Amino acid sequence: MAGIITKRAVPRRAFLRGAGVAIALPWLDAMAPALAAAPATGPVRLGFFYVPNGMAMSAWRVAGDGPCSVLSPTLAPLEPLRDRLTIVSGLAQSAAQRTDGIGPHARAAAAWLSGMPLMTTEGGFLQGAVTADQVAAKALGRETPVASLALAADAADPREFQRRTPNAASRTISWRGPDDPQPMASDPREVFEQLFGMDPAVDVSGPGGDRSLLDGLLGRVRSLEKKLGAKDRASLDDYLTALRGVEQGLSPAARRREAARSDATGPAPAPAEDPDDHTAQLLDLLYLAYRADLTRVATFMFAHEGSDRLFGEGPDRVAHHEVSHHAGDPERLRRLAAVNHHHVSLFARFCERLRATPDGDATLLDRAVFLYGAGLSDSDRHSTQDLPLVVMGGGNGALDGNRHVRFRPAAEEPMANLLLALLAKGDAPAGRLGDSTGVLAGI
Numbered sequence: 001m002a003g004i005i006t007k008r009a010v011p012r013r014a015f016l017r018g019a020g021v022a023i024a025l026p027w028l029d030a031m032a033p034a035l036a037a038a039p040a041t042g043p044v045r046l047g048f049f050y051v052p053n054g055m056a057m058s059a060w061r062v063a064g065d066g067p068c069s070v071l072s073p074t075l076a077p078l079e080p081l082r083d084r085l086t087i088v089s090g091l092a093q094s095a096a097q098r099t100d101g102i103g104p105h106a107r108a109a110a111a112w113l114s115g116m117p118l119m120t121t122e123g124g125f126l127q128g129a130v131t132a133d134q135v136a137a138k139a140l141g142r143e144t145p146v147a148s149l150a151l152a153a154d155a156a157d158p159r160e161f162q163r164r165t166p167n168a169a170s171r172t173i174s175w176r177g178p179d180d181p182q183p184m185a186s187d188p189r190e191v192f193e194q195l196f197g198m199d200p201a202v203d204v205s206g207p208g209g210d211r212s213l214l215d216g217l218l219g220r221v222r223s224l225e226k227k228l229g230a231k232d233r234a235s236l237d238d239y240l241t242a243l244r245g246v247e248q249g250l251s252p253a254a255r256r257r258e259a260a261r262s263d264a265t266g267p268a269p270a271p272a273e274d275p276d277d278h279t280a281q282l283l284d285l286l287y288l289a290y291r292a293d294l295t296r297v298a299t300f301m302f303a304h305e306g307s308d309r310l311f312g313e314g315p316d317r318v319a320h321h322e323v324s325h326h327a328g329d330p331e332r333l334r335r336l337a338a339v340n341h342h343h344v345s346l347f348a349r350f351c352e353r354l355r356a357t358p359d360g361d362a363t364l365l366d367r368a369v370f371l372y373g374a375g376l377s378d379s380d381r382h383s384t385q386d387l388p389l390v391v392m393g394g395g396n397g398a399l400d401g402n403r404h405v406r407f408r409p410a411a412e413e414p415m416a417n418l419l420l421a422l423l424a425k426g427d428a429p430a431g432r433l434g435d436s437t438g439v440l441a442g443i
Helices: 076-084 104-112 132-143 158-163 166-170 188-196 213-225 230-249 252-260 275-291 320-324 330-355 415-425
Strands: 015-018 021-024 045-051 085-089 149-152 175-177 297-301 368-374 389-392 403-406
Touching: 015 213, 021 188, 021 213, 045 132, 045 275, 045 330, 076 085, 076 330, 076 389, 104 166, 132 175, 132 297, 132 415, 149 188, 149 275, 158 166, 188 230, 188 275, 213 230, 230 275, 275 297, 275 330, 320 330, 330 368, 368 415, 389 415
Parallel strands: 045 297, 045 368, 085 403, 149 297
Antiparallel strands: 015 021, 085 389, 368 389
C-alpha cells in the first residue's frame, strides 16, 4: 500500500500495489477523518463527449424553454436523468466556417472545443488551437496521475498526427497547442495499462486467459478490508468487481492482437469486431478512471468526423456519414435520427452508472460537469449554427437540471462562451477561449 492507513483515515491517494500494477482506490468513507464534523466532498469531473456527422435536428430539438416538460425523441434516453440535464440551444461555432480548402468535418471537430478555425501553414500542415479540455488539464492535472484522458471508439494511424493531416483533425477534439493535436486512445488494453500502471511484460492472462492482475493482490485486499467498515467493504468490492470485469473483457484474442501490433509508427490496432462492445469497454475504463480519481478531465469521441460506421440490421442498416446527407428525405432523416438516438442511449447508460456510484456525500454524477453534442447541426448542410448540445451533471451543486436554455440563433452566441461557463463550474476558470465574448449566462 502507498500511504499510511491510520485509525482516522485511508489516504485519498492510496494504491494497491503488486508486481507491475498499481490499483488506485475509489472514494471510501475511511478517506475522511473519522472525527470530521463535515461530510466528505469530492472533486468535479469534467468530460466532453462528441458525436460526428451532425444531427437530424427535427428529432433533436426541444420545444419551449425553461423546465423540460417533454424531451425530444433523440434525447428521450436521458429522461431518467432529467434533474441533471440542461439542454442548450442556439449557440454557434462560427470559427468552423472561417477556413477555405479544408473539409467541413475536420473544421467542425477542431473548432468544437477551441472556438478557433483550423488553418493551413506554409508547409502544408494543419494548425489548430488549444482546446477547453487542455485548459482544464493544465489547471487540474497536477492533482491526478493522468492529467487528461482522450478516448475514441475509432482507431487512427498515429502517423497522421505527426503530419497534422485533415484525417488527424477529424479524429480528435483535443489540441494541446496549435501544432499539437492529441491522438485519441482507442485500444482498451493500452488505456487499461495507462490507468493501472500495468507492466506489459507481466503476463497475468494465464493458460486460459481468465486470470486477473487482481489475483496477485488478494492478500493486500483482505488486509485493507479488515480496516474498513461494512459500507466501505461493499464499495471496494463493487469497484474491484467492475475492474475485473473490464479486464476480462480484454479477451485472449485481444491480448494476442496487442502482442502482435505494430509499434507507434505503424498502423493502429483494429477495434473490436462489435463497435458497441468496443465503445462500452472504453466507457467502462473512463468510469473507473473517474471513480478512482485517476483523471478529472476527459474527452470522448463516439466516432470520428465523417465516419461511415454501419448501424442497424437488415433493410434499416445504414452508413452513418452517407445517411447524414439526407437532402430532406423523410426516410433518411428517420434513419439518421435512429443513429443519433443510439449514441444518446450509450451516453445515458454511462451517466446512469455514475449516478449509482457514491462519491463522498454525493454521487459521481453529482460531481460531473459533462458536455455532450456535435460540431455540426444540420448534417446535410454542414451547418455550425444552432448546435445540438446538452450539459449533464451536478457540478458539486453548481449546475441546475431539468432546463432548456435557448438563445436566438440569429445572435450567433459563440459556443466558446458555454465552454467558459463549464470550465468555471469545473474548477478550471479561464479568462478567454477562442472567439469567446464572456461566460455564458444562465448555465
